[in-house]
Amino acid sequence: xxxxxxxxxxxxxxxxxxxxxxxxxxxxxxxxxxxxxxxxxxxxxxxxxxxxxxxxxxxxxxxxxxxxxxxxxxxxxxxxxxxxxxxxxxxxxxxxxxxxxxxxxxxxxxxxxxxxxxxxxxxxxxxxxxxxxxxxxxxxxxxxxxxxxxxxxxxxxxxxxxxxxxxxxxxxxxxxxxxxxxxxxxxxxxxxxxxxxxxxxxxxxxxxxxxxxxxxxxxxxxxxxxxxxxxxxxxxxxxxxxxxxxxxxxxxxxxxxxxxxxxxxxxxxxxxxxxxxxxxxxxxxxxxxxxxxxxxxxxxxxxxxxxxxxxxxxxxxxxxxxxxxxxxxxxxxxxxxxxxxxxxxxxxxxxxxxxxxxxxxxxxxxxxxxxxxxxxxxxxxxxxxxxxxxxxxxxxxxxxxxxxxxxxxxxxxxxxxxxxxxxxxxxxxxxxxxxxxxxxxxxxxxxxxxxxxxxxxxxxxxxxxxxxxxxxxxxxxxxxxxxxxxxxxxxxxxxxxxxxxxxxxxxxxxxxxxxxxxxxxxxxxxxxxxxxxxxxxxxxxxxxxxxxxxxxxxxxxxxxxxxxxxxxxxxxxxxxxxxxxx
Numbered sequence: 348x349x350x351x352x353x354x355x356x357x358x359x360x361x362x363x364x365x366x367x368x369x370x371x372x373x374x375x376x377x378x379x380x381x382x383x384x385x386x387x388x389x390x391x392x393x394x395x396x397x398x399x400x401x402x403x404x405x406x407x408x409x410x411x412x413x414x415x416x417x418x419x420x421x422x423x424x425x426x427x428x429x430x431x432x433x434x435x436x437x438x439x440x441x442x443x444x445x446x447x448x449x450x451x452x453x454x455x456x457x458x459x460x461x462x463x464x465x466x467x468x469x470x471x472x473x474x475x476x477x478x479x480x481x482x483x484x485x486x487x488x489x490x491x492x493x494x495x496x497x498x499x500x501x502x503x504x505x506x507x508x509x510x511x512x513x514x515x516x517x518x519x520x521x522x523x524x525x526x527x528x529x530x531x532x533x534x535x536x537x538x539x540x541x542x543x544x545x546x547x548x549x550x551x552x553x554x555x556x557x558x559x560x561x562x563x564x565x566x567x568x569x570x571x572x573x574x575x576x577x578x579x580x581x582x583x584x585x586x587x588x589x590x591x592x593x594x595x596x597x598x599x600x601x602x603x604x605x606x607x608x609x610x611x612x613x614x615x616x617x618x619x620x621x622x623x624x625x626x627x628x629x630x631x632x633x634x635x636x637x638x639x640x641x642x643x644x645x646x647x648x649x650x651x652x653x654x655x656x657x658x659x660x661x662x663x664x665x666x667x668x669x670x671x672x673x674x675x676x677x678x679x680x681x682x683x684x685x686x687x688x689x690x691x692x693x694x695x696x697x698x699x700x701x702x703x704x705x706x707x708x709x710x711x712x713x714x715x716x717x718x719x720x721x722x723x724x725x726x727x728x729x730x731x732x733x734x735x736x737x738x739x740x741x742x743x744x745x746x747x748x749x750x751x752x753x754x755x756x757x758x759x760x761x762x763x764x765x766x767x768x769x770x771x772x773x774x775x776x777x778x779x780x781x782x783x784x785x786x787x788x789x790x791x792x793x794x795x796x797x798x799x800x801x802x803x804x805x806x807x808x809x810x811x812x813x814x815x816x817x818x819x820x821x822x823x824x825x826x827x828x829x830x831x832x833x834x835x836x837x838x839x840x841x842x843x844x845x846x847x848x849x850x851x852x853x854x855x856x857x858x859x860x861x862x863x864x865x866x867x868x869x870x871x872x873x874x875x876x877x878x879x880x881x882x883x884x885x886x887x888x889x890x891x892x893x894x895x896x897x898x899x900x901x902x903x904x905x906x907x908x909x910x911x912x913x914x915x916x917x918x919x920x921x922x923x924x925x926x927x928x929x
Contacts, residue, residue: 389432392562395570452569466534470581473537476521477528488681507911508859515688519624520583545578548589560775590621599781602655619666630748641737644786700758711822715914721813726751728806741782822917846889850881
């Protein structure tokens, strides 16, 4: 029998060694259970610090060797932390390694800021707003077009053929940047505030989370390299994130026993301040209020739960009002238009959501507004579902609000990923058991599985139908293109395009033209000839010229025609070898 299994020639011995390696670890010992999971978290966070570090070191070697030296030291720290995460034997030592990983990550982010703090449009606008605050000038409703003369600073184009040159965020980040701007007279004042906010949120989350999850906080906030670049760019959403961290960590404990207490009051004030920093916090607030009421009603009854929730909401509203009061009194109309600007500006399509069907993959759509309708209906449907099924959906309340952006006409991934630390905070501190006794309406408590599925489907179907309408609608214009080419500095490019446009709809349209190669639209092309508007079911000839009068020929270039009211888009491929070449 032994010979049959190869024991005589050593094969059996080899096989036993292989199976020993594959066998699970023993049921007890220092290297098993939660501690081993903790080691894994620490090691993953350590590895995440390699992301983007070589690029930063390469940049630093060209312009700031001292920073490159610091990054080299950070490399050593990463290696040491990797070794220690696998060697230390007790929980306290592993927590110290977690702290070392966090310190290394903060050092790398600081180096990254010193290398890249010029900011993008968000940072530039926030710095200008801070400057205006220092000088006592109005902030809202003031166009600052000269800020966008630098090619590195992007601009948000609108479907009406224009662009937004005004400040479109709540004022808190600009207020925080104002004293910094008094010393640092550049965009670096705003980007310093947002970078400091990211570091503060990372450290705060690390402190508030259970030890097992702390290195995960380091990886999500700093290690993966996603959030630091938004901080370097000056995004006010990073300020909001820092304020939302204490709000979300163990949020079902807020108001326990019917009293907010100092912690509950602080959480409410932070929620109001976050809403005064960036509009993304607005979308999270109603979900938290619904969840808080449901949890407290399950504990205290309807009346006392309502009292606690109202006090919480009132405290948040008071904090929000305190930040906004000066600007609202100074120019209420301008302030209101400014903080609502991202919601009603009708910005040109952009992002990775379903709007890409009409923007990237088909010839366009005459009903783009239905994407916005679908996004709004999805948000309302999710709020209603939270009321009905909070015991099931409660643990995901910090993720649900951002799903609505996937249906919006502006669905860039920043809306999803900038709040991912809140996802982690909920996963680590908000267990499903916290909602076991939460209040739910009778309908959802006693309905069967099929009835609940039908109810959830009914809540979400209107949003999906709107998306179908938007995606399935045909483009409003039928465009025929004839390209005019010229040679400039040995390059062949486009100097103009003759467009024959037919309005196939029953609506008067005012088209604006741009080109697209890849995912982003160019600056607006100039209409050299053609009517300002197209009457229903009419046609017209246009001559459109690219910005600067010349555009190099590139593969897969498209001419897009958009209208603001109603929101529509038509896309036509630009022929590279049209027979009408001149």
